[in-house]
Amino acid sequence: MKRLFLPVAAFAVVLVFWHYYVTLNDVPKFVLPSPIAIWAALLENIPLWIEASGATLWVTLKALLAAVISGVLLALAFSLSRTFEATVYPFAVILQVTPVVAIAPLVLIWVGIDNVDRAQVIIAWLVAFFPILANMSAGLKSVDANLSDLFKLYGASPLQRFRYLLWPTALPYLLASLKVSGGLALIGGVVAEFVAGSGTSTGLAWRIIEAGNRLQIEKMFAGLLLLAAMGMLIFYGFTLLEWIITRRQRG
């Protein structure tokens, strides 16, 4: 209870301070609008915000799903062949360390001219993919050596080995990486919308740019608020999933 109450209380204090600071000092609303103005901007056009949030969330989830499938399959391939891992892993690292803002325009040119949505998913996938690959790879390597020997002693087939040993061992690692990659996919999706620019996109980032161009700062904040809420939802959603799946192992 305390863990829920303390951050909420701290947030409320910040909001109250913010509100009185802005109103007492007559801060212009195109510099810093009050929390009440932001709330009003949010309520003013609920269908628009729902549509924009839905578009961004959809891109995020598609990218995350692609990242999970590709990350898990590649990690499995790594675990089967060290040579393959040594050959391919550096390229995955290159993808990870190159700033996504720098890659995004290229991706947009290659696949996004007639299909911005696809480019967004690819860009979000690019940033979400590596933590899943790295964690899943580490998970597959963390198999208990004695258990592994037992599987050999009892003549386990490769499929049995994967199903009963490798997958359950790596699953907590995969779940932990989802918490990171979920947030990264959202960031990737937003970056893609920013780079794609006007007219083509319908997500939250585009609503923020649009509001900024019109100096509707309270709308920018409303968009930011929704993005932060979505990030929190993704993070705590995966935290809950992790807790449910691994609770039996903690005793």
Add this chain to the structure above:
Amino acid sequence: MLQVRDLSFQYRGGEAVLDGLSLDLAENEVVSLLGPSGCGKSTVLRIIAKLLDVGKGAVTWQNDPELAFVFQDPALMPWATIAENVSLPGRLNGKIDQQAVQAALSAVGLTDMDARFPAQLSGGQRMRTSVARALAASPKVLLMDEPFAALDEILRFQMNELLLELKEKRGLSILFVTHSLYEAAYLSDRVLVMDQGQIKGDVIPKLDRSLGAADQRASSAFTSAVSSISALMSGDRQ
């Protein structure tokens, strides 16, 4: 039922771990391999279990009996219940024999724990689960690699009793690696003292099993076995 002859082995790029080692294991016999850390005890077990390839020498089985392995670490699957852990050998062989699983759980006194997870068990119970998993494979030969080394003295005594009981009831042959000479002297029909990849000599404790555990440990046969083993280990044969 098992003959090991002139076994030599070295890990890739390493020094020789085994150097012309020979041993035998008869039916319903407990043989202990005793020696300092790094003398190659575990390597012998792993080669016998085919977890490592034979370097030089020969490992010959009569009738190719069912084997089971128990490690120092219980090596349980934390995501699976005790019953699922114990039924692992059956699951991997494509047929889970629920009767064998229940019999194994009851043999180690864990019948009412079968729905729990390893994290909910004590260290001793986890070790019992590991032994039950080995029993569920209905083995003829049990290979045990310092199975009770991490347990406290009281639990270790209990596990020793359990093991002797199982050996009698199920007619098991047991090859037991340990670095405790008291444990070796108490459990074994024969103790093989190892050093630098070779068997330095053997001791036959000849305890009177009709006596209780405490009386056996206080008997002259036990003390004499312990002193013979210790003399062998320190190099001066009695």
